[in-house]
Each structure stands twice: as C-alpha cells, then as structure tokens.
Amino acid sequence: MIHSQAGVVDSSRHAPEPGRRPLPSVKMTVDHATKAYKTASGAVHALDDLSLEIGDGEFVCIVGPSGCGKSTLLWAMSGLHDLTRGSVSLDNVPVTGPRSEIGMIFQDANLLPWRNLWQNIHFPFEIKRINPKPYAGRVRELIAEVGLTGFETKMPRELSGGMQQRASIVRCLSYDPAVILMDEPFGALDAFTRDEMNLLIQKIWMETGKTIIFVTHNVSEAIFLADRVVVLTPRPGRLAHIFPINLPRPRTIEMTFTPEFIARVIEIKTTIETGRFAGAEPPAPAVAPG
Amino acid sequence: MASELRETIPTFGQKQAADERAGQVDLANWSALSNASFAKSWAEAAVIALVAVIIVGGAELAVILFDIKPYIFPRPSAIATALVTNFPTLFWPHVQVTLYELFVGFGIGAAVGLMLAAVITQFPFVEKVITPYILLLVTTPMIALVPLLILNLGFTSTPRIIAVALASGPMVMINSATGFRRTDLAKIALARSYGASTFQIFMKVRFPLALPMIIVGLMVGAIFGLLTAVGAEMVGGKDGLGNQLMFWSSMVRMENFYAIIALLAIIGVSIYIAFYWIGKKWASWQA
Numbered sequence: 218m219i220h221s222q223a224g225v226v227d228s229s230r231h232a233p234e235p236g237r238r239p240l241p242s243v244k245m246t247v248d249h250a251t252k253a254y255k256t257a258s259g260a261v262h263a264l265d266d267l268s269l270e271i272g273d274g275e276f277v278c279i280v281g282p283s284g285c286g287k288s289t290l291l292w293a294m295s296g297l298h299d300l301t302r303g304s305v306s307l308d309n310v311p312v313t314g315p316r317s318e319i320g321m322i323f324q325d326a327n328l329l330p331w332r333n334l335w336q337n338i339h340f341p342f343e344i345k346r347i348n349p350k351p352y353a354g355r356v357r358e359l360i361a362e363v364g365l366t367g368f369e370t371k372m373p374r375e376l377s378g379g380m381q382q383r384a385s386i387v388r389c390l391s392y393d394p395a396v397i398l399m400d401e402p403f404g405a406l407d408a409f410t411r412d413e414m415n416l417l418i419q420k421i422w423m424e425t426g427k428t429i430i431f432v433t434h435n436v437s438e439a440i441f442l443a444d445r446v447v448v449l450t451p452r453p454g455r456l457a458h459i460f461p462i463n464l465p466r467p468r469t470i471e472m473t474f475t476p477e478f479i480a481r482v483i484e485i486k487t488t489i490e491t492g493r494f495a496g497a498e499p500p501a502p503a504v505a506p507g
Numbered sequence: 508m509a510s511e512l513r514e515t516i517p518t519f520g521q522k523q524a525a526d527e528r529a530g531q532v533d534l535a536n537w538s539a540l541s542n543a544s545f546a547k548s549w550a551e552a553a554v555i556a557l558v559a560v561i562i563v564g565g566a567e568l569a570v571i572l573f574d575i576k577p578y579i580f581p582r583p584s585a586i587a588t589a590l591v592t593n594f595p596t597l598f599w600p601h602v603q604v605t606l607y608e609l610f611v612g613f614g615i616g617a618a619v620g621l622m623l624a625a626v627i628t629q630f631p632f633v634e635k636v637i638t639p640y641i642l643l644l645v646t647t648p649m650i651a652l653v654p655l656l657i658l659n660l661g662f663t664s665t666p667r668i669i670a671v672a673l674a675s676g677p678m679v680m681i682n683s684a685t686g687f688r689r690t691d692l693a694k695i696a697l698a699r700s701y702g703a704s705t706f707q708i709f710m711k712v713r714f715p716l717a718l719p720m721i722i723v724g725l726m727v728g729a730i731f732g733l734l735t736a737v738g739a740e741m742v743g744g745k746d747g748l749g750n751q752l753m754f755w756s757s758m759v760r761m762e763n764f765y766a767i768i769a770l771l772a773i774i775g776v777s778i779y780i781a782f783y784w785i786g787k788k789w790a791s792w793q794a
Contacts, residue, residue, distance in 0.1 A: 292696075315700050320700075
C-alpha cells in the first residue's frame, strides 16, 4: 500500500529534466510547531511557530545554524518528542508517537554494538514482533545494494563509519517505511565517504520513491540531495526561506563544482547567516500559510 | 616506551575522539579483573610455566638445603603427594560442602542483587535512598555476622550460606546498578522509534548495555562469596575447607594444610576463568 502511492511519484522523477514538477499530494504537515525545552538553566525556545508541508515522495533538506532546532523539528516529526504547541500529521493523521510508516536514521549510525550487522538489521523486526522471513529476500537485496554482502556477521566495531551508516540505512529500509527522517546522518564521515553516501541515498530515493526529510549543517550536501532546501533562523527556529532546487537528476558530484551550484550554496549560506532571504526569487511554493 | 610510540600511527586526534566515544560506554574496564592480560603465544606460556617450575623447584631445594622443618613449610613434593593421595578420601567431602555453600549462597545473593539493581535504577529517588545502605553491606565484612548467625541457626550450612549471600549480593547489586545506569539515549530513542515498550527497551537495550558490568559484578561477587564461605567455616562447624584449614594446622599436618590452600586457589581461579569466558562470549563487543 505504501508502494502504490510512491510509485505514482516515481514516474515523474525519472524524467530527464523534471523542472519544477507539479507538487505531489501532501505527505506530512507541520502545523504551527512550537517547542520549548525546560532545562536547569531555564526554558530553551527551540522552535517557534513553524509550518511546513512535505509532498509525497519529496526529498526535503533542512539546514540552519547550529542549535536552530532542526533536530528538534525532526524528532517532533518522528513522534519521539512532543511539541509544546502545534502539531505534526502524516497522511492527515496526527503523529502522537512513533509510527511504523516513519523510519529514522540517526547520527553516527547508532548500531547496537553487541549485535552483529545481520542482528542489527533485524532489530526493528524484533521490536515490532514481525516475522522477518517474508522480508529476507528484500533485506539481502538491500545489503547487496549498499555493498555490505559478506559482512553480515561482522560486529559494528569491525566496520568503518561509512559501512556502519550503510548498515543503519538498510536497517531503516528493511521494514519499508514510507517516510524516512535523517538526522545529520553523515556528519561524522569524511568528505569522500560523505559523497559516496549522498550518491547512495539519491539512488535509493530514486528507486523507492520514499519521502525523505534530511537534516544537515552541510549546505552543498543539502543542495545536492534536495528537491527543496528549508532554511531555519537561529534559535528559536522559524522558517527563513524555502529554496526549490531544480537541478536535473540523477545529480553527480561534478555538478557541485558548477557555477550555478556554487551560486546556490552562496545564496543559502547568506540566508543562514542573515536569517532571511534577500534575493529576488519569488516565494517558494508549498509553504503553508502562516 | 619510545619505540612503541614510534610504531604508533599518528592519528591521535581520531583516536582521542574514538576513546571519548568509547568512554561513554566503557565503564567496565575499571576492574583490572575484567581485562587482565594473558599469554598470547606458546613462548609467553612457556616462560610463565618456567617461572612456576623455578618457584616450586626453588622452594623444594630451599627446604632441603636450609633444612626447613615440615611444620614451618613442607616440601612442595610432599604437598603434591598429600593433595593427590588425600583428595578422594579426606578432602573431597569438604570441597563439596564449600562449593555447595558457595553456589547456593551466591545464587541467592546474585539473583536478589541483580533484580534489585534492575528495579531501583528505574527510580532515581529510591536509588539515592538505598545506595548508602548497600555500600554499608559491601564494605562491612559479612564474616562478622557469622557468630551471630551460628548462635541462632546452629553449626549447619545455613548461617554460612546466608553470609555468602550477604557478601556477594551487594557486590553484584552495586556493579549491576552502575551498568543499568549507563543509559545511551540514542539507542533508547532508536528502540522507541520502532515502538518499543518499556520492557522491550529494558530487555533489548538497557540489559545488554549493562551486561559487561553485571559480569564484572558477578565475578567479584563470587570471589567475595568464596572468601566469606571459607571464613565462615573457620569460625565454627565441623566441615568445609575453612574448617579443614583450622583442623590440619592444629594437627601440625602442614602438607595437608597447604594442599587445602592449593584446592582453594584452584576453586578461585576456576571462578575467575568461568566469568572471564562468560565475559568473552557475552560482553566482548566492548573490548
């Protein structure tokens, strides 16, 4: 059922020059999200009245200065954190706790160090008490796709950071969530591994048609991956601007060296630094009013 | 030292970061018991064996050369002979008594200690209230209670089993509690993102995370238990290896006395090896 929805979007994505393709149906909505944490040193206002709509099958990157509440937003979308005010909904159903349609990929892979790779990938099945047998073929395909065949019995500490993160991607995809939330997944990796991982994520996204929301502090990574880049203001996080990225797909690492690409980087970096967009571009579509 | 440094790839920055990350999880290494270094090759093993031969042979020679009286120190060969000839008849029943006390006492103490640790770490306030009393139990030698227990329960195994449980239980508890307190929020969030219940989070995240510390606690607790069992047997009663130490020294049969000590050493080392292998199997992810 998840796939049938995604399949519709998929066909448009393989068009060589999608341009500003018509926005598909809305998958996730963030409505007037406000979040204040109570800490020992007083309240921390992390998010302020932020509204956002994510299309079905869309790849959205969220960037912003550190501490701007990007991770808070993502964790609220995953149902792991509550909002102080406002709401998140998936397919028009409010998200009040973890949902099986939503998969999360964490910083630093977050593998369980006492389980080997295969056991780590089966962790979601154990928690959800799903028989992994029907998924075995799919899991093997995913492992092959990310290039981890033959490493199934290795312990996490025997794998490089990139391999660990690839395993965590398989773990997330194994039970086929429609939406994937990624919280600075490649922040700890070196530049070469990061490029490799970005290509892999793009490939997986193009093949599966998942909706991906990707938090990063790396602007070129965001532009490379995203259909739209959402820029947040410094704390408390508000919407500064949404940049549509109309580069053709599949994107290549070489594209990141082109003048247009670098112009986008400068534009977005300036927006992050000043907290508002000074350019002449018309307002981006699909921003919920308010 | 210097040569070691020269042979180390200079990735200090990365290594430090890795160490810091490991530091969040690596609490179990506080105990030298859990990561003693062993012979890695036949050559090293041969040197260790050679040292044993030199010590035992040297003792044998010294006893003969300096004409040391058997009631001060018998010849090692005499101790070995006593051990082999008297083991099936004189020693084995007492080994059984001591092992029985140790297993039952440690079993009860460890089970209660482990459960208590798992429960109280869920309630920080309760933990704060209980911890000083547990520390009191850990630091007070439980052998001190044995005369009292004997007074109430007689010269049976029961007071010794209670003493062993009281000695090993708090030790298991305090180490396990340290283990259960290491909460890795990212891993708990991971389990929660799949909809894990509190019980699933305990069984699949918190318990495995605590396991290395639990194993250290069990090892130290078992060795404390052996200590207490032997001490309790020395206080009073008619059997057990502790009792036999008192008996053979009062008879000035020092070869038997040292043979009993050798047996106790074998039991102690066996406990260590057992938990070392358990740790290797279930907690080696931490190494």
